[in-house]
Amino acid sequence: MKKIFFFALFVLAGCNESQNMLETSTMKSETQLIELKLLNPVKDTTTNSVIPFTESCMSQVDTCWYTIQKSANDKSLPTVNVSFNGRKLSLEQAVDVTIVVDKKTSDDIETLNIILRGLPKGSTHEQYRTLIYTLLGKIKESGWSHFFLPEDPRISGSQIEKISSPEYVLGQYVSSHPWLDPDYKLDLKRWLKIGSFYNWYFYNNGAYLHLKAWRQNDDEAPTEKATYLITLEFQSEKKFWQDGISDEKDRLHWKELLPKRLKSYHAARLALEEKARAAGIEIDESYQDPPIRALQE
Template sequence: MKSVVFLLIGIFLVGCNKAEETHVKNPVIHMGFNKPVQNLLKESPVEFSKDCMDTVDMCWYKIQNPSSSSNLPSVNISLDNKTLNINQVSDITTAVSKEFGENLSNLKLTLRGLPDNSPHKDQRDFIYALINSIKAVGWQHYFFPSDPRVSGSQAKKINSPDDVLGFYVSSHPWLDPDYEMDMDSWLKVGSFYNWYFFKDGVHLNLRAWRKNSKDTPGERGTYLITLNFKTEELYWLSGFEEKNERRNWRELLPARLKKYAEMRQEREEKVRAAGIEVDESYQDPQIKALEK
């Protein structure tokens, strides 16, 4: 009888040890773009779920946790020998297909931010702290190629958070990551905030969705924060919708870039005429895919 008891205790202890080995407290997931997704899946301390759609030959790999979890992972993204560390990540998603290739080319992270209905000022400060951590490892402000190169230094000369002199721009001066908005401007932005970055062949869109408190809309709100990464190939490929265009996007892209450059030049002429400075020092990042 004693031997049976000892055997059961031994099995129980082995089971506990295995549970401890598989349950990692606040795990860190290391990711590298242009490296096989299968390597990520094998090496991740947290298991990804898999959801495939045969009709489009695509699979989605996900990690999903409630934002209230006490054991959310961190994600480390290494580029150019520097690592961007993102803490308290509730959701992670990447997609793989024959069109995209087998390497990591896209990534969406959803973060646990401040508690619901926190003061807008605290939410703003939290997001700018995140922006500063992104910039600290070499990510730089990205202007869309058709947008005028108007930096946040000119924000006070722009009256609307959506457009510049009447034409819509994605890289709006109010949302230049190198300049912080005051609270008055912050609250004038609509439901979505978008900051754009570029580094070493990868694009990053930091997005925050704001929902104002019902009781004190001008003082408090709930924010959902996501980071969307795309390699430059996927970034430019996603601008082509037709199958034939997507197949030949490298050949078609130069003509599209020329059109964008003409739009930028026209807009910058209007901007200068209105007394708004253009950031001449900004140069579009080279597109490595066109050099192949």
């Protein structure tokens, strides 16, 4: 993950010199397509990719990284097609594609990170807000649904007038916050109050997607202009629920540990939902946690 983080810093700086994502280059070149299928063998992707992946492995942890990295200043950047469950999400202007494979348990694509090129230097918060909500629309159209983390209250974006803080609900930190409900477009005033990090969570029939945007305000006009680093992290069910388990041996037994963890998460959710109801905030009772396949086996 450190490799991805440091490359992200490089990309954020490089976006300041990049061409407009929507601008057509005078030197037209055919866009290259990278085809990826979640939960399929990584070899199928790396062998057939039109752009070669760089492989690096750490034998100590039995993990390999397969990476494609491009300069944010390239005139033509690849499009990544991420396929899952019979649907395809097309992500244009990719500057980094990283597949992480835990060789101890699988050779399949269970963790995938994609970084997209941002808008050119001098772009406004409003332009980025429009760009990100367009991306959110594409994500939903390709079969991904809004996901509440299991410890978070089921409060939709319809209640934002009753939520005064962009990170907290009734004094408690909430990751899948109502202000960033992908089914509601946040106004620019609230958008700017969020700070440096934006997070949206999705679920799709046994896989999870975390869309992240990291904002760096312009030094001269911080309330008007900024650069945003946009990253998508796809995870299998196993990798998603293993997050938060630091002990390597416990990670191997994540399925056995999950019921107890879920019980604790849901207790926290219900306690905050009860406080929210008392404060006049509506709970989205129609939302039910998606099934966890591992617990149904």
